[in-house]
Amino acid sequence: MSSGSSAVDVVLVGVDGGTESIRVMCTTRQGHVLAAASAPYATSYPYPGWAEQQPDSWYSALCLAFKQAMQALTLDQVNAIKAICIDTTCCSVVTLDASQEPVRPCLLWMDMRSGVEHTEKVLQTNDVALRVNSGGSGPVSAEWMVPKALWIKENEPSTWSQTAYLGEYQDFINLKLTGKWIASTNNTTVRWHWTRGNPPLSLLKALNLEDVVEKWPAEAIAPGEVVGNLTKGALHDLGLPQDAEIVVAQGGADAFIGMVGLNVLRPGELALITGSSHLHLGVTDSGTSSGEGVFGAYEDGLMPGVHVVEGGQTSTGSVVAWYRRLLGDGVSYDVLNEEAAAIPIGCDGLVCQEHFQGNRTPHTDALSRGAIVGLTLKHTRAHIYRSILEAVSFGTRLILETMRDKAGYRPTVIVVAGGVTRSPLWLQITADVVGVPLRLTKCTDAPSLGCAILAASAIRLYPSVTAAAESMVAVDRTIEPNMEAHRAYEPFYRAYVDTYQATRGVVAALRSTTAAQT
Template identity: 45%
Template sequence: MAYFLTADGGTESLRARVYDGNGNCLGTKAVPYRTHFTPGRAEQDPVDWWRNFVTASRGAITDAGVEPAQIEAIAYATTCCTVVALDENGGALRPAIMWMDVRAHEEAEEVLATGDDALKLNGAGQGPVSAEWMIPKSLWLKRNEPEIFGRAHRICEYQDFLTFKLTGEWAASLDNAGLRWHYRSREGGWARDMLAALDLSELEGKWPQRMVPPGEVIGTLCPRAADELGLLRSVRVVQGGADALIGMIGLGVHKPGQLAMITGSSHLQFGVTEAPLNAPGVWGSYADIVYPDRWIVEGGQTSTGSIINWLSRLTGGPLDYDMLNARAAELPPGSEGLLVQDHFQGNRTPHTDPLSRGAIVGLTLAHEPHHIFRAIMEAIGFGTRAILDAFAQAGYQSSEMTVGGGASASQLWLQIHADTAGIPVRVPASPDAPSTGSAVLAGVGAGYFASIDEGIGAMVHPGRVIEPIADNVRRYQEIYPRYAALYPALKEVLA
């Protein structure tokens, strides 16, 4: 039996898991790390990433009850775009700028103003460009911390940092670069004209020059990593990518017309197409970043599960989720007059407005925590619907949605998503999509499967289906226009 080690480097923790060749998770271990927040900013210490990777990996292998010598390959998914500035030895020169950090919103506007051809990936060239992405963040770094920028041997991502620590090699994931660096595998590679227009051409030399697609072997463990992990040096390190995109693999979403939603601190929605599709309000389409000869269209919500965590902090948590879910489920759609705008850390799509903010509207003295709890979930469901509407206007529509991640643990949240979107929601047998997807990639890299599609067939198994409730769908159809009206109204107030 083959055994594979995976890691999911998320916003709040790193979780390692051990899988067998049939897609069964045999052992798991999660280790939390701190994120340092200030308004519009979020940072982490890369030292924590590696320390947690080692601790979690050893713990998962022990929990699985397998011998370390039986691990054949490693693959991992991480947050994207979490940008790190590293020296020649892979040491961090400053804290990492997290994916949700939107300090580079002015630089994002300048990227859009270049009018470069690579911008067709941003709403068919109409933009906007997100402050979360690689080039705006790098431009911010050059302007605001020029000494750090100048010293940086590599400016790359969480994913690439782990790759260097594991193998001693500098390699970039085609998945991350195609998604967030304006790299186009079929049209000239790096966006050199864009960099030149921004006086940022030296950034190209600071990026890893080897571009590796998901499922391809980067190398084997370097001696130091093998010793720290307690593994054989022959273990193959296989390219992964952005957690949500690798999650598509773990959900089994690989055929044109299918739709995936990865949930957690944020939500991401992805569709698969067999031809390019570029339209306003939609990000992409991105060629070959997950599957060869297929394109990915994208939407996303910056803060979703993180709003629930905010509520927990606000109320002095931890929250009693079982009680809140039970009481919230008793409420009718609409949470008895409460309406929430879910832009607590800005909006990713369809508005792509980093300066938009959250709001709770309609509060009365009769409302209790479970009202707010449900209203937050409804707002996130409405935010998802807004993205699916943008997809439909672009010509991409799906009759169902496959969901993985944190929200899949809540039957109420799944039902609200089915009801607000008006389509069935599928949850695979293993909802830990980024880890399952990483296991598939490890199996491909280890030579057990000829393709990612074949690996999906062997390791991803069907689970349950949540059908929309007709009465709830009708009620949410009535409420949704009020939600949609919040953004333009609040934009005026917050301007």
């Protein structure tokens, strides 16, 4: 830790608790990054479809990464730390006993053990709380809180009886830091079926799950509100001075807090979070929009007055990575992008369906599969690569059209974060296909910056979260759509849409044949 002087008067700490590691980022009140560090933790997979982590490993990793980040700060900057905020993976369910010790490993967000049995039980209640699941038509994901809680109660009664606190990664970390058991309204609204801070009592009664309310946090507050101050124990664990007074601001689900870090907070704006998958989070001016093929609208889903509609593509960047691996280590993305840029729109009659791991929205079909249609001897590796980029962009357009037709939501600008931003070709294809400008921000770590913004708002450096985001998020550039190219994509987009219906029967037949052989 340096002992030099610094003109920085306030340091804000944003923490992003991800699937494989936790990242700590220290910023100024203007959003300039001063230091960052991360620390990993392990995931275990006891059975197919199960995924577990040890809650204590999250806290240990946080303390390690925090201390590493502080090594890059001056002593004055460490003393200037005034607020911290954490986002985490969503629906990573924690069970704690009366002493606040874990009863069992966490059921990680990707854990699917509740499967069809418990999600169907939830859906068959036809409760009004399910309107956020495609207008009530479902499905309900096995990732969500209620199916996981139901699985624990029905399959591990001993765990259930020992559990005094049942919550999320988010709640556990804030409990360790402040001693307060308080949920985030972001998590409860988008994944717990709560409405305006209230649990879904009729849904829980129908499932014989009313006793979960006694285990859930009794209070939920919005992102940017104050959970409490760091305790003496937390100050010690993080390597901070014992006389420090540091506020802990409420965070939420990582991708949603990423909306804050992208300054996507106004009706008509949409955050496109890209990586192995795509997540589409749009801000709407009404909490009443919902419909088949769309998740939400979540009333006050991000924070009061910020309602959110949601869509997603299960496999996007993961399909691109799969294809590059097939070509071997000697073929780089730069080479593929250069080759694909020379291929015409529509790839000389080649259409790809990117459902390699199923479809999340709008079809919500976990059994759908990928396809490459129209292959001829003329086609090259560049044709196939470009067809994958086009397919992912077509899938995004289909989601946006479903949001428009089923939920009345139409984005005017899309702010992009993640892997797609590293490919100018893919960015331009996406803009041309959807026909909407794409905005890129300078800070690529949107969730961590979002937490820093929430921390700044919590200690009133700015009058609101919106004002803080406006000051702390810097726009890098905008990708304008080429509307001539947009029109040229039209017949190929329609072919993409038709491909799903055309391949459903074939995929089902193959699945039946494979099952019979095994």
